[in-house]
Amino acid sequence: MSSHGVPSRKVPQDQEAFLAHLRSRLTSVEKAPHPGRWRGRDYDDPPAAPPGVEPAAGETDRLIDRFSRELSAVGGKATLVSNPEDLKIFLQALTGSRNVRTAVRDSHPWWFDPSCSLDARLPERHARTGWLQALEDCGLEVVAADASRDTVAAADIGITWADWGIAETGSLVLLSGEGRSRVASLLPPVHVALLPAHRIAATRAQVFARLREHFPPPAWPANAVLVTGPSRTADIENDLSIGVHGPAEVHVLIVSPPGVAEND
Amino acid sequence: MTASAGSMYERAAAAVRDSRLGEAVRRTTDSLRTGRRRAVRNMDDFEALREHARRIRAHTVDHLDYYLAQLAGRVREAGGHVFFARTARDAIDYVLEVAQRHRVRTVVKSKSMISEELELNAYLAKRGIRAVETDLGEYIVQLGGDRPAHLITPALHKSRAEIVRLFEQEAGHPLSPDTQSLTAFARARLRQEFLRADMGITGCNFAVAETGSICLVTNEGNGRMVTSLPRVQVTLMGMERIVPTLDDLDVMLELLARSATGQKLTVYTNLITGPRRPGETDGPEELHLVIVDNGRSHLLGSEFQEALHCIRCGACQNVCPVYRHIGGHAYGWVYGGPIGAVITPLLRGVPEWGQLAEASSLCAACTEVCPVKIPLHDMLIGLRHRVREQGRAPLLYRALFRLWANAVADSRRFGLALRLWRILQRPFVRDNYWRWAPPPLSRWLAERDLPAVAPRSFREWWQTREAGSPDSPSSNRPVRSSHATGTQHPGAGCKSPHGGEMHE
Ligand code: SF4
Numbered sequence: 001m002s003s004h005g006v007p008s009r010k011v012p013q014d015q016e017a018f019l020a021h022l023r024s025r026l027t028s029v030e031k032a033p034h035p036g037r038w039r040g041r042d043y044d045d046p047p048a049a050p051p052g053v054e055p056a057a058g059e060t061d062r063l064i065d066r067f068s069r070e071l072s073a074v075g076g077k078a079t080l081v082s083n084p085e086d087l088k089i090f091l092q093a094l095t096g097s098r099n100v101r102t103a104v105r106d107s108h109p110w111w112f113d114p115s116c117s118l119d120a121r122l123p124e125r126h127a128r129t130g131w132l133q134a135l136e137d138c139g140l141e142v143v144a145a146d147a148s149r150d151t152v153a154a155a156d157i158g159i160t161w162a163d164w165g166i167a168e169t170g171s172l173v174l175l176s177g178e179g180r181s182r183v184a185s186l187l188p189p190v191h192v193a194l195l196p197a198h199r200i201a202a203t204r205a206q207v208f209a210r211l212r213e214h215f216p217p218p219a220w221p222a223n224a225v226l227v228t229g230p231s232r233t234a235d236i237e238n239d240l241s242i243g244v245h246g247p248a249e250v251h252v253l254i255v256s257p258p259g260v261a262e263n264d
Numbered sequence: 265m266t267a268s269a270g271s272m273y274e275r276a277a278a279a280v281r282d283s284r285l286g287e288a289v290r291r292t293t294d295s296l297r298t299g300r301r302r303a304v305r306n307m308d309d310f311e312a313l314r315e316h317a318r319r320i321r322a323h324t325v326d327h328l329d330y331y332l333a334q335l336a337g338r339v340r341e342a343g344g345h346v347f348f349a350r351t352a353r354d355a356i357d358y359v360l361e362v363a364q365r366h367r368v369r370t371v372v373k374s375k376s377m378i379s380e381e382l383e384l385n386a387y388l389a390k391r392g393i394r395a396v397e398t399d400l401g402e403y404i405v406q407l408g409g410d411r412p413a414h415l416i417t418p419a420l421h422k423s424r425a426e427i428v429r430l431f432e433q434e435a436g437h438p439l440s441p442d443t444q445s446l447t448a449f450a451r452a453r454l455r456q457e458f459l460r461a462d463m464g465i466t467g468c469n470f471a472v473a474e475t476g477s478i479c480l481v482t483n484e485g486n487g488r489m490v491t492s493l494p495r496v497q498v499t500l501m502g503m504e505r506i507v508p509t510l511d512d513l514d515v516m517l518e519l520l521a522r523s524a525t526g527q528k529l530t531v532y533t534n535l536i537t538g539p540r541r542p543g544e545t546d547g548p549e550e551l552h553l554v555i556v557d558n559g560r561s562h563l564l565g566s567e568f569q570e571a572l573h574c575i576r577c578g579a580c581q582n583v584c585p586v587y588r589h590i591g592g593h594a595y596g597w598v599y600g601g602p603i604g605a606v607i608t609p610l611l612r613g614v615p616e617w618g619q620l621a622e623a624s625s626l627c628a629a630c631t632e633v634c635p636v637k638i639p640l641h642d643m644l645i646g647l648r649h650r651v652r653e654q655g656r657a658p659l660l661y662r663a664l665f666r667l668w669a670n671a672v673a674d675s676r677r678f679g680l681a682l683r684l685w686r687i688l689q690r691p692f693v694r695d696n697y698w699r700w701a702p703p704p705l706s707r708w709l710a711e712r713d714l715p716a717v718a719p720r721s722f723r724e725w726w727q728t729r730e731a732g733s734p735d736s737p738s739s740n741r742p743v744r745s746s747h748a749t750g751t752q753h754p755g756a757g758c759k760s761p762h763g764g765e766m767h768e
Contacts, residue, residue, distance in 0.1 A: 015336055018348035018557065022329040022503075025564035031326040035319035037511050040309045070528070146545045149493070153459060169529045178543035182492040186485060187455075204517065204529075208510040212475075218341040220475050222541050223491075226533040231485040233447065234525075235401035235417060237424050238292045241447040244400055245454065246485025246532065 043205045063167045063200040064254055070170030074229030075242060076250035078170075084130035087194070090253060091138040094192070095157070103157035104145040104188065105135060107179030110161045116196040116255075131194075135159065145181035152181070158188035158247070162227075164207050165200035165252070169228050172252065173207055176223035185227065191247040193227075197256035272596055272619050279590040285421055289413075289591045292420040297582040299526020300633065307522075317519055318637040320512045321573035324504075328564070331473040331506050332555060338476025342538025344551040352382045352558045359384065359465070359498055360391060362552055366496050368393055368462040372454075374482060374490040375399040376467030377576065378500045378556055380412060380598045381611075384465070395465070396457045398486040400450055407434060413592035413600065415578035416524050421591055454486070464490035464548065468501035469575075470516055471553070474509045477537040478553065481520065481530035491536050497548035499536075503555050504572040516575060519635035523577040559611035567646055571606050573636045580630035580640055586623050595620060602630035602640040606647065614650050621647035660704065675723075685717045 037043060068078035081087055094100075110116050111131050135142040142159070145152050152158070160181070164173035172193050176182055185191050201207045204226070215221060231246030242248045279285055304310045324331055336346040349355035363371070371388060373379065373395055385395045385406075397406040401419035405412050407430040412418030419427070428441045431449050439449055466487060470479040478499050480487040491497055507513050521527040540547030563569050581587045581601030592600030597608045597617070605624055609617040621644045630640040652662075671681040692698050698714040700706065708714075 011333075012346075012348075014348040014350075014354075015333070015346070018350060018555070019329040019333055021350070021557075022332070022561055022564060025561050026326065026329065027565075029326055029565050029569070032319060032322040034323045034508065035316055038313065038316050038515050040312065041511075041514070043511065074527075074531075149459065149546075153455070171529060171533075176544055176547060177541070180544075182488070182544075182546045186488050186492065205511060205514045208514055212510060217338055217475050217537075220342065220477070220537050222342070222536070222538055222544065222547055224477075224535040224537075225488060226529065228527075228529045228531050228533070230531070231483065232531055233400045233484045234292075234295075235399070235404065235419050236427055236443050236446055237288070238295050238417070238420070239443040241443045244447050244451055244484040244486075245398070245458075245489055 041205050042203050043209050060197055060200070060256070063165075063202060064197055064256065066167040066202075067165050067170055067200050067252075067254070070168065071229065071250075071252060072170070074170055075232070076170060076229045076252060078252045078254055080256055081194075081253045082256060084134035087131065087253060088134040088138045090251075091134075091140060091157075091159075091192070094190070094251070095138075095140060100156040100190075101141055102155045103135075103140045103142045103159055104147075104152045104155040104181075104184050105142055105158075106145050106160040106181040106184045108161040109179065110194070110196075116199065145184035146179065149183070152183050153187045155188045157190045157192060158184040158186070159192045160185045160194070162193045162195040162252070163199065164210075165195045165254075166204050166207055166226065167200050167202050169204065169226075171204070171226045171228040172250075174223075174225050174227060175221045177221055182223055182225075186246055189243060189247055190249040190251070191227075192251045192253065194253050194255055197254050200254070272594065272623065275594040275596060276590045276623065279594045284423065285591055286589060288421055288423065290588055292414070292417050293582040293588055296416065296525055296578070297633075300523055300579055300582070301526075303522040303526040303528065313515065313518060314635055314637055317515050317635060318573065320507065320515060321575075321636045322570070324506060324508055324512075325564070325569060325572050328504065328506070331508055332503065334473040334508075335471050335476060335506060336553075336555075338473065339538065339551075339553050340476075342476050343541075344476070344538045344553055346553045346555065349554055349556045349558070352556075355500065355554050355556045355558070356382055356384060356387050358552075358554055359500075360387060362496065362498060363388065363393055363463060364391070366462060366550075368496070370457065370461045371395040371463045371465055372398050372457050372461040372486075372490050372494060373402070373465045374467065374480065374487040375402055375418070376465065376500050377412070377415070377598055378467055378502050378558075379465060381558060382500070382556075384500075396454070396461070398454050398457065398484075398490060399482070400447065400484060400486075403450060403454065404430060407431070411593060411598070414581060415576050415599075415601075417578075421593070458486075458489040458493050461490075461494045463496040463498065464494040466490055466497065466499045468499050468505050468553075469520070470513055471501055471506045472508075472510060472513050472535070473506055475535075475537055477535040479513060479517075480534045480536065481517075481532065482534075483525075483527075483531045485532055487534055488532055491534065491548065492546045495548060496550045496552070497536070497539070498552045498554060500554050500556060503557050503560055504574075520575055520577055523579040523633065523635040563607075563610055568606070568610055568643055570638050571603070571610065571643060573638050574603050574607075575636060576603075577635055579633040579635065583629040583633050585625055585627060585629070590623070595623065602644070603638075606640060606643045609647055614647070615654060618647060618651035618654070621651060679721070679723070682717055682721055686719065689716055 071078050079090060112129055114129055114131060143151055162172040163175045174185055230242050230248050230250050231244050232242050233244040234240050339346050347358045349358060371393060388395045397403045401417055404419040404422050404427055413421040424441055427446060428439060431446055432439050435449060439445055466480055468478050469481050472479060507516055521530045539549055539551040560572060563572050580603055584601050587601040595604045599608055605620040608620050624644045626641050628641040634640060671677050692701050693716040696716050698709055698716060701709050
């Protein structure tokens with residue numbers, strides 16, 4: 001990490017020679033212009049209304065509906081929840097029928113600040129909120145994923161927040177950052193994600209546009225992963241198999257309406 | 265590991281004889297191409313999207329020096345290291361040096377065709393470093409001491425029985441042969457490797473110049489493992505695998521999974537931008553991006569530049585009648601199918617590898633499915649041309665084609681040639697087809713149907729018709745064969761379904 005945050009001003013020799021060679025090969029080429037953005041795409045339509053403004057009637061419902069359909073088409077499951085009590089009940093139902101003991105959770109800021117604002121930072125002292133209480137009360141042994149890698153690897157369930165949802169593909173968008181474990185959503189065989197309904201965007205392009213707006217490089221997160229259903233492979237005689245390296249189950253709890261959590 | 269180039273025909277012939285292989289290749293490619301067809305059928309605008317993607321790729325490759333410089337700057341800003349490798353040797357040395365500096369013992373790899381190009385695993389092994397492939401297909405291929413046979417499903421040539429045998433050798437005990445059990449074994453085994461490895465090596469589906477991100481797509485999740493758990497990450501990237509912006513990435517993602525497997529999006533689409541940041545508990549502490557030329561720059565500024573537009577979706581392999589018969593290994597190097605037949609000679613040398621351009625029926629199915637509209641079959645013709653220019657064609661070929669060129673250049677000469685041919689073919693023809701021929705033509709005939717020249721050519725028929733005696737089309741001579749003077753059918757190597765009775 002020695003070079004962290006220190007952009008190198010000088011262009012190294014290997015780069016200079018390499019690019020000069022490419023330039024010389026390309027001199028005689030008639031250069032094609034960039035075609036711009038694809039006209040068939042929604043880039044900017046913000047799916048959520050600005051704070052304090054009611055979203056257009058039906059818009060959020062439409063996105064929730066599309067998201068849920070796409071997710072189930074790829075083998076995931078979406079469930080609507082409206083408060084921490086629902087999370088507790090969900091986890092109890094999920095674990096009730098099987099021999100499941102341990103879970104890990106990430107330390108996403110939204111556990112502590114359920115306003116689910118993108119600018120939420122980890123609070124100095126972690127406030128005990130209803131969401132965390134739900135984890136305490138659900139009967140599972142839940143530890144924070146920043147504990148140790150082996151704990152995460154041994155856990156039966158990984159519980160995280162998702163920063164965005166993408167309706168057109170049923171994808172979750174998970175960003176790295178302080179407290180946001182990359183492996184909590186990856187190592188355990190079951191992934192449960194909380195997704196605020198107002199953070200479901202219609203298209204991937206919209207999410208990219210908003211990411212760019214919030215994190216202009218070099219503030220860009222070290223990791224942004226789009227998760228679309230459970231892990232799968234067809235590498236053995238073209239026979240589909242679920243859960244090869246990543247989770248075999250993906251449950252998305254869509255938190256709607258947003259802000260309900262604050263009253264808890 | 266590198267098969268000799270001289271034996272493509274032998275490898276292809278062996279592959280054709282292997283009926284189990286043919287079965288396996290067809291099953292998987294059928295399923296993939298059906299998936300693709302379904303995935304694109306309901307997209308209005310799919311053609312416009314392909315054209316848009318083509319233009320993005322053309323612009324990017326035309327300005328490759330610019331975007332690579334931007335990318336390198338962004339990656340360094342994010343705390344990563346960038347190395348530009350002109351040759352395979354440069355790339356290998358760099359990776360070995362990083363590995364040695366960190367005293368790496370075990371490397372986990374997610375799928376990287378370029379590391380196959382470099383034969384990196386062998387070099388790591390020489391230094392006592394274990395490299396473990398973690399894509400399930402690649403893992404199977406590695407256990408079998410084999411090479412990937414397809415861009416998307418590298419182990420499509422392996423039967424369940426073979427996989428069971430390989431896994432049981434690894435496990436040291438018998439395993440149940442159902443897919444779930446086999447997958448579970450690989451999951452458990454590779455999980456240990458992920459947790460233990462000191463270094464992760466990945467390929468790169470797309471680099472994004474705008475943000476300095478490496479985009480990795482996997483369905484299994486191994487791409488995330490390899491970039492989340494080990495201390496050091498090394499990403500190998502063919503220099504052309506770059507897009508200018510996130511919006512361009514969005515377009516490519518829209519096409520890649522659909523064209524490859526028929527999915528709307530791959531399960532994990534991972535954007536990695538520099539090493540882990542302060543306060544983060546996982547992700548690599550050090551990240552290296554190695555940008556590799558290894559012969560690619562020969563294509564820049566040439567008539568084959570567009571071959572660098574490829575996004576390695578495998579769609580052209582799935583529809584190629586030749587690939588479907590012979591599989592990936594017969595192509596002799598890392599890349600099979602139409603794209604392999606184009607780039608292998610260009611990256612490794614036309615004199616030695618030019619014969620790969622013959623591994624095509626020129627039916628253009630590849631060009632039709634290519635999401636970035638690379639004119640693959642035109643390129644194959646171009647390559648054949650190059651091969652001929654370099655005087656590689658057998659003498660007999662050249663003599664025959666000179667004769668042919670002479671005959672068709674003039675209608676009188678053509679008529680004469682036809683009449684002559686009719687007389688010459690007499691001893692060999694029955695029911696409108698050649699039944700046998702003296703060597704070396706016999707070899708050619710063994711796998712193809714050669715229609716006879718019709719007793720009357722279209723032109724002759726037309727002239728009599730003009731003269732006022734229209735011929736009845738119900739005459740027992742099919743008009744079809746009057747055109748087909750020795751034209752090769754699509755799907756060379758297989759019997760034409762119209763070929764009448766079969767003969768060996
Ligand atoms: S040439 Fe086109 S179809 Fe073939 S792998 Fe590349 S992008 Fe896909």
